[in-house]
Amino acid sequence: MSVQNKVIxxxxxxxxxxxxxxxxxxxxxxxxxxxxxxxxxxxxxxxxFDIEVQFNSNVPAEGDFDISSVAxxxxxxxxxxxxxx
Amino acid sequence: xxxVVITGAGTINALGxxxxxxxxxxxxxxxxxxxxxxxxxxxxxxKIGGQVQNFDETNHFNRQQIALYDRFTxxxxxxxxxxxxxxxxxxxxxxxxxxxxxxxxxxxGMNTWDDNYRAVYEKGKNRVHPFVVPKLMNNAATSHVSMxxxxxxxxxxxxxxxxxxxxxxxxxxxxxxxxxxxxxxxxGSEAMLTFGGxxxxxGLRVMSKTACRPFSANRSGMVQGEGAGIFVLETYEDxxxxxxxxxxxxxxxxxxxxxSNIVLPNSQGASRAMRGALLDAKINVNDIxxxxxxxxxxxxxxxxxxxxxxxxxxxxxxHLMVSSTKSMHGHLIGAxxxxxxxxxxxxxRDGVIAPTIGYxxxxxxxxxxxxxxxxxxxxxxxxxxxxxxxxxMNAVLALKSL
Numbered sequence: 001m002s003v004q005n006k007v008i009x010x011x012x013x014x015x016x017x018x019x020x021x022x023x024x025x026x027x028x029x030x031x032x033x034x035x036x037x038x039x040x041x042x043x044x045x046x047x048x049f050d051i052e053v054q055f056n057s058n059v060p061a062e063g064d065f066d067i068s069s070v071a072x073x074x075x076x077x078x079x080x081x082x083x084x085x
Numbered sequence: 086x087x088x089v090v091i092t093g094a095g096t097i098n099a100l101g102x103x104x105x106x107x108x109x110x111x112x113x114x115x116x117x118x119x120x121x122x123x124x125x126x127x128x129x130x131x132k133i134g135g136q137v138q139n140f141d142e143t144n145h146f147n148r149q150q151i152a153l154y155d156r157f158t159x160x161x162x163x164x165x166x167x168x169x170x171x172x173x174x175x176x177x178x179x180x181x182x183x184x185x186x187x188x189x190x191x192x193x194g195m196n197t198w199d200d201n202y203r204a205v206y207e208k209g210k211n212r213v214h215p216f217v218v219p220k221l222m223n224n225a226a227t228s229h230v231s232m233x234x235x236x237x238x239x240x241x242x243x244x245x246x247x248x249x250x251x252x253x254x255x256x257x258x259x260x261x262x263x264x265x266x267x268x269x270x271x272x273g274s275e276a277m278l279t280f281g282g283x284x285x286x287x288g289l290r291v292m293s294k295t296a297c298r299p300f301s302a303n304r305s306g307m308v309q310g311e312g313a314g315i316f317v318l319e320t321y322e323d324x325x326x327x328x329x330x331x332x333x334x335x336x337x338x339x340x341x342x343x344x345s346n347i348v349l350p351n352s353q354g355a356s357r358a359m360r361g362a363l364l365d366a367k368i369n370v371n372d373i374x375x376x377x378x379x380x381x382x383x384x385x386x387x388x389x390x391x392x393x394x395x396x397x398x399x400x401x402x403x404h405l406m407v408s409s410t411k412s413m414h415g416h417l418i419g420a421x422x423x424x425x426x427x428x429x430x431x432x433x434r435d436g437v438i439a440p441t442i443g444y445x446x447x448x449x450x451x452x453x454x455x456x457x458x459x460x461x462x463x464x465x466x467x468x469x470x471x472x473x474x475x476x477x478m479n480a481v482l483a484l485k486s487l
Contacts, residue, residue, distance in 0.1 A: 058306040
């Protein structure tokens with residue numbers, strides 16, 4: 001599975017919806033993922049890809065990990081996988 | 086109903102090894118948050134904390150005691166000794182039987198858990214020291230205080246996360262007020278700054294890597310601390326009959342539950358707790374000059390807490406001073422309410438309001454006088470101490486000067 005497909009799978013699992021209903025343009029909020037859900041998703045991504053994500057829920061927009069959409073998360077994960085390989 | 090007063094206080098925390106050092110640091114706006122010193126610190130994402138400085142257990146306890154005293158118990162006993170020495174009270178016969186200990190802690194003997202997990206799971210050891218259970222149990226600190234000072238009445242340990250100390254002190258206050266107990270030792274202690282403890286908190290993504298800046302628009306989360314705060318509570322009559330010096334009077338206490346989210350605070354639960362404390366104390370909003378806030382430095386808490394304060398105090402909010410000393414000593418979790426009570430005593434007894442340090446930019450959602458960066462001389466007659474914990478457990482104490 002590609003990084004993108006794995007990320008979509010993880011987000012779908014977190015939001016308890018079908019993979020087919022997760023689009024790249026979706027925001028986590030639209031998918032019904034609240035602040036605790038965001039933190040859990042990040043944990044799942046770290047576990048799956050063996051990466052370390054810098055993320056502070058107090059200042060979510062700061063730092064490199066852009067969670068504003070599924071697409072941005074895929075890009076952020078790909079970047080970390082390449083950097084931390 | 087008895088009036089309840091505090092006749093002794095003791096502490097150990099990142100700001101000092103006793104009350105005088107701690108209050109001195111608060112008065113000067115000194116920061117006790119520093120780079121963490123612990124094994125494997127390179128593996129931590131958060132590398133700062135409010136650690137107790139220069140603490141060598143062998144300076145205070147012998148080998149047999151160390152075998153029984155987890156770090157949280159050690160902190161408790163040092164603080165309890167200071168409080169008892171100041172109070173001058175001694176427990177024997179009938180007084181001993183009618184007096185007890187209520188302490189708060191969130192994680193109890195975490196260091197002992199951590200050390201022994203390491204031994205058993207990581208190093209594969211097949212036996213651990215026989216005293217591990219009595220050492221790590223959450224009531225260990227309470228029990229050792231009762232044993233050391235001969236308290237034979239009602240004793241227990243309370244665990245409500247970051248509100249543990251307020252709950253403990255509040256329940257002890259109620260017992261003395263109602264006459265269920267003659268005197269009580271109350272407070273809290275925490276020693277969660279272990280590698281495992283830090284890793285657990287990191288996962289929640291609420292901690293700051295740089296500083297604790299309550300109410301500041303650029304705040305970035307909480308910073309953990311450790312330590313203990315212990316107080317002697319007795320009736321006003323007993324205290325004055327003994328000629329004891331009174332530090333402050335506890336006049337009210339209220340507890341509420343948010344019943345909403347397991348980690349996010351709810352302003353209504355907080356408002357109800359503050360209102361409840363005022364009602365219980367039979368004082369009104371105008372009597373309060375200072376609030377020691379829960380003020381963790383997270384986006385969620387500080388905003389919610391300010392909303393709740395303005396809801397309760399209305400127009401009087403403009404005349405309130407609200408500071409968070411967590412900016413200086415960190416968030417002591419189960420011990421935080423106890424150490425913060427010292428700031429309340431300093432306000433009432435010494436007329437010095439502790440500052441919120443690290444304050445850099447104003448947040449319109451926290452539009453209160455947060456006593457930014459510099460302590461202030463001010464006379465206040467009534468104060469509140471807030472604690473709003475994970476799981477929606479809220480506990481607020483109301484105190485007055487004598």
